[in-house]
Amino acid sequence: MNEYSLHSAIKNWYSLPSDKFEAKIDDFIVDIVREPLLIEIQTRNFSAIKKKLMKLLENHEVRLVYPIPQVKWIVHVTESGEIVRRRKSPKKGRLVDLFYELVRAPNLIKEENFSLEVLMIEEEEVRCDDGKGSWWRRRGVSIKDRRLMNVHRNVLFRNGKDFLNFLPNDRTKPFTNKTLAQLRGVSIHLARKITYCLRKMGTITTVGKNGKELIFEVSQYAR
DSSP states (O other), rough: OOOOHHHHHHHHHHOTTOEEEEEEEEEEEEEETTTTEEEEEOOOOOOHHHHHHHHHHHHSSSEEEEEEEEEEEEEEOTOOOOOOEEEEEEEOOOOOGHHHHHHTGGGGGSTEEEEEEEEEEEEEEEOOOOOOOHHHTTOOOOOEEEEEEEEEEEEESGGGGGGGSSSOOOOTSSSSSHHHHHTTTTTHHHHHHHHHHHHHHSSSSEEEEETTTTEEOOTTTOO
């Protein structure tokens, strides 16, 4: 109930005519029920929904839908709601940004009944300089809403094998976080999140060390 309008917009975009909304399943309220599939939409913070998903997965097929803003527009408004200015954010989201959230619940991918669908979207973020927002991140500017403008593409992950495309192209060779960061154009910080998640999924294994650097290779079960 505390989600931005982005949540309900994605629910409407994703739904089919026969779907049921906000249905009660096993003492939980589920966003979309598409028998036999239960669909939960989470726009941020996988930690907040992890326990709910694990309980539902005991008896149901569950899909988590997660949006990443590939294109973002920043809209500044007054406290009365009047638009002050609108600009395009220079930051462009990528599919690999998924791991910033997935690191909170990587074990979900190992569940047979679980799937994860990522939507690469265009969104508007509505901000207001009302002094009620984060002073550390936005100097008091609060985020009033997130609005869906468009869905550019969707990517479905059903198991650990579906994450192999995030690894170096030559999957027969061992690699380090540094190698992964260089080849995929990501920071070491994000590379470590990727390898942490893939280890938890069983997609890669640790095979040694090069100094302080861990060395990984693709698991035989993931090839």
